[in-house]
Amino acid sequence: MYDLSYFVGCPFRDGGRGTEIDPVTKKPYFDCYGLFRAVFKHIYGIDLPDVIVSCFNILEINRLYHTKKSQWQKIDTPTEPCAVAMKSNPAHPRLISHFGVYIGRGRFIHTLEKTGSIISSVSDKYYSRCIEGFYKYEG
Numbered sequence: 222m223y224d225l226s227y228f229v230g231c232p233f234r235d236g237g238r239g240t241e242i243d244p245v246t247k248k249p250y251f252d253c254y255g256l257f258r259a260v261f262k263h264i265y266g267i268d269l270p271d272v273i274v275s276c277f278n279i280l281e282i283n284r285l286y287h288t289k290k291s292q293w294q295k296i297d298t299p300t301e302p303c304a305v306a307m308k309s310n311p312a313h314p315r316l317i318s319h320f321g322v323y324i325g326r327g328r329f330i331h332t333l334e335k336t337g338s339i340i341s342s343v344s345d346k347y348y349s350r351c352i353e354g355f356y357k358y359e360g
Contacts, residue, residue, distance in 0.1 A: 223263040228256060228330060231338040235276050246337075252276045253320055256332045257304070260322045265302045267358060276334075279313045286317045293356035299343065300357065301325040307351040317353055 228251075232243045237250035239259050251259060253276050261267040272289075274281045286306070293304060303323045310318035321331030324340070329348075332338040341348055 225260075225264060225324060225330065225340075227263075228260055228338055229340060231256065231332065233332050233334045233337050236273065238271070251332050251338060253332055256330070256338050257320050257322055260324075260330055261302060261358070264324075267302070267360075269358070279310055279316050279318050282316075282318060292359055294359050296355050296357050299323040299329075299355040302358075304356040304358070305329045305331070305343065306353045306356060307348070308353050309351040319351070323355060 230246060231248040231251050232246055233252060234241070234250035235252050237252045238255040239249035239251055241250050242248065243250055254272060258269045258271060261269050272285055274285060296303060299305065301323055305321040305323050306317050307319040307321070308314060308317055310316065319331065321329035323329045323343070327343050328340050329343060330338060330340050343349060343352060
């Protein structure tokens with residue numbers, strides 16, 4: 222069985238879905254949505270559909286975000302688990318470009334190209350400015 226610590230420190234790889242293991246860290250590779258989906262499935266028992274799109278294709282991420290939005294209910298206050306949708310790309314400041322999973326106590330897990338998977342605070346100065354909203358899965 223997985224616990225949240227399993228997912229912390231996993232290296233980033235575009236298209237990563239946890240099926241390949243990094244030989245150095247011995248942890249699976251994930252991209253933003255791969256980690257998002259794995260945490261929902263293995264920690265919360267919610268099996269989300271897979272979506273294959275490059276993490277660097279902001280326009281396609283936004284198109285998919287708006288296409289799938291009906292499956293997610295926007296909520297005012299984050300509850301565990303919910304999606305944390307962010308506008309974090311300076312080149313596209315009005316577009317959703319990153320997702321994390323709210324894990325309770327003001328924290329969310331996500332992965333970045335330079336750091337791999339980390340836990341951050343929704344009240345962090347940088348992330349609080351990027352967060353577009355919180356969404357509960359309605360499937």
